[in-house]
Amino acid sequence: MLKDITIGQFFPGTSPIHRMDSRVKLLLTIAFIVMLFLAGNIYSLCVGVAFTILIYVISRIPFRMILKSLKPIMPIIIFTSILNLFFVRSGDVYWEWKFIKITSEGVNTAVFMSIRIICLIIGSSLLTYTTSPIDLTDGLERLLSPLKKIKVPVHELAMMMTIALRFIPTLIEETDKIMSAQKARGADMETGSVFKRAKALIPILIPLFVSSFRRAEELALAMECRCYHGGEGRTRMKQLKMHLVDLIGALVVAAFIAGVVVVNRLVSQGAAV
């Protein structure tokens, strides 16, 4: 039951997108977001949609994952659509009732915004689907390493993030086990008032805290035993390296951004003529 919460939602695979360097993927994700916001009309947005479909086809992430990533933001999409639908008042009027007025502009904006948000979410989700959390923090650390010059503890922050990510599944598993153990002793977490349910969490939280502290202590000791002393002079087992696939990826993204800009131009010229 707790397992269903995929926090490190990495979906292992061997597609070209999985094989790309995490730094490049991070930067290209930003470029992708820029691409979506450059799209000024429905036609250029179609270029963005085509790109989103393309990367999903290449990465071979199952369709079900897309739905999963969309589920939590569905309310936002519906809410903004409704706002746009009712409050954009220009354009041809399709339907009118008292003060409510639905116009062609409203419908267009609602559709446009929804598509943009959906692409934004599922496109950037692909980053975490195809990159293991460890690679991701590694990439982040490298990208942010110039900030070390202004005394930002980049390595320490990245290490904290790596450790936290590493222990999320462990803690979930542990919580599951403790919950099962207390359920076996008749603990009842599903019925009763809010107050009763909150009290029912005590037999789970206390053992969880105790074991987290124990783990933290053990880990700190193990790290010290291996002479860990921060990022200074530390080398890496896995060197991040650029490959051909990264270059191709960057070029493809650049091409699509150019596509968006060109379509924007064409449409605005068409409108002017």
Place this chain on the structure above:
Amino acid sequence: MSVIKTENLSFVYGEGTPFRKVAVDNVDLEIGEGEFIGVIGHTGSGKSTLIQHFNGLLKPTSGSVYIDGERLWDDKARLRAIRFKVGLVFQYPEYQLFEETCYKDIAFGPRNMGLSEEEIDKRVRETARLIGISDAMLEKSPFELSGGQKRRVAIAGVMAMEPKVLILDEPASGLDPKGRAKILGLIREYHKEKKNTVMLVSHSMEDVAKHCSKILVMNNAKVFCYDTPVNVFRRAQELESMGLAVPQVTRVFNRLRAMGCAVDDEVYTVGFGKELIMKALAGRRAEP
């Protein structure tokens, strides 16, 4: 009638993900009342997954589980009652302790059953006595105790519910030899005194060889065999090929038999082995 019965029981972890794993595969099983069952199998053979079906913690992917003839999961509201009937002690149960005193922790289960204060007190004290926890220890915080003591307090927490079936998942793992022997001895005592059904899960033959009426051997999510210790240990070679060592004495006597000594019975406790050797020696002395 059997207390626990399973029919084509299967369980799959992570269905529909790349991590899909069949942990229990088509298990048919019947466990009679008052039996002492040993469950053995290599790590990852599905023992822990199997036993979590017996008190309704896991829902079978397919197949069914019957407790006292009642089919689990037909009525979800009945599951809690089933959990009082089938007590399950998890591996490393000391990690579930949470109360201020050992007394309160042992009382957690009985209290959830809605028993009266006197009944709870009676059960806690009786269980504590049975499992060797002194009155002074009952008033201490469980976090002050030694590993072996914590383990015993945690086991007492389940025993105090007086379940009809007591299932223990590797109750002796991670303890020193003395602690192991003590815990296993206490569980045997419990079975002798209460006459309840007990299931003891272990990956070591040595632990379950003594005192079991039947042994269930799991291998690769399947039941490899379910039989009396004598019949199970007869298949020593097959067991060894799947990474399960038969008890040392059994190995010694199997070799003796291979060397041509007349050893009729299957030997799996040191005591019985000694007896046989003494008898053989006495016979030899009488011969000339």
